[in-house]
Amino acid sequence: MNRKEFDQVFNGDLGGMNEKIAQDPEELWSVVQRLNNLQPKRILEIGVNFGGTTRIWQEIASELVIALDLDISKVTVALSENVRLVEGDSTDPEIIAIAKELGPYDFLFIDGGHTYEIARADWNNYSPMVRPGGLIGFHDVKAPIPGPHTLVKEIREAGACCELFIDGKGGGMGTALITRI
Numbered sequence: 001m002n003r004k005e006f007d008q009v010f011n012g013d014l015g016g017m018n019e020k021i022a023q024d025p026e027e028l029w030s031v032v033q034r035l036n037n038l039q040p041k042r043i044l045e046i047g048v049n050f051g052g053t054t055r056i057w058q059e060i061a062s063e064l065v066i067a068l069d070l071d072i073s074k075v076t077v078a079l080s081e082n083v084r085l086v087e088g089d090s091t092d093p094e095i096i097a098i099a100k101e102l103g104p105y106d107f108l109f110i111d112g113g114h115t116y117e118i119a120r121a122d123w124n125n126y127s128p129m130v131r132p133g134g135l136i137g138f139h140d141v142k143a144p145i146p147g148p149h150t151l152v153k154e155i156r157e158a159g160a161c162c163e164l165f166i167d168g169k170g171g172g173m174g175t176a177l178i179t180r181i
Ligand SMILES: C[S@@+](CC[C@H](N)C(=O)[O-])C[C@H]1O[C@@H](n2cnc3c(N)ncnc32)[C@H](O)[C@@H]1O
Pocket: 021, 022, 023, 046, 047, 048, 049, 050, 051, 052, 053, 054, 068, 069, 070, 071, 074, 088, 089, 090, 091, 111, 112, 113, 114, 118
């Protein structure tokens, strides 16, 4: 996905709705550039809301995007056939089993429950579904909410990743990208 295509999706008509993607464009573009290099086949997203970031991932994944949320009736963006929406709690063993069945993934984007406990559970349950060399993204690591920030700090201190890329420029809430080893 090049910058022009990205801008078109980011600023464009998201299926006739008025919502805008709730991300800082420069921060998200930094992530997209990493994904362009990774060339992901399968992407798993936890936390879809109305489908703004899902709309970006569908342009990048060559095979499939699994998009998981507590309530998929909120999804108003027109999504393509390579997106499979899964409704349920990410901590539910049945939902974890569905995601596992459809993996492994090249990229996992964690943007669901933002408490420490849920972010930790999502990391524990879903990061093993990412292939070695794949990427795990956490959104809101600079936001004034403790969950993702504390968790990423712990992951960093544990040395459990070989690369940690955090971007939060332009007033964005910060995205950490962790390479799965
Ligand atoms: C910040 S929004 C996601 C925004 C989206 N990624 C974007 O940038 O456009 C968080 C979403 O996570 C969902 N969510 C919260 N807790 C969850 C859980 N335990 N399991 C699944 N989804 C959850 C909420 O319903 C909400 O839609």
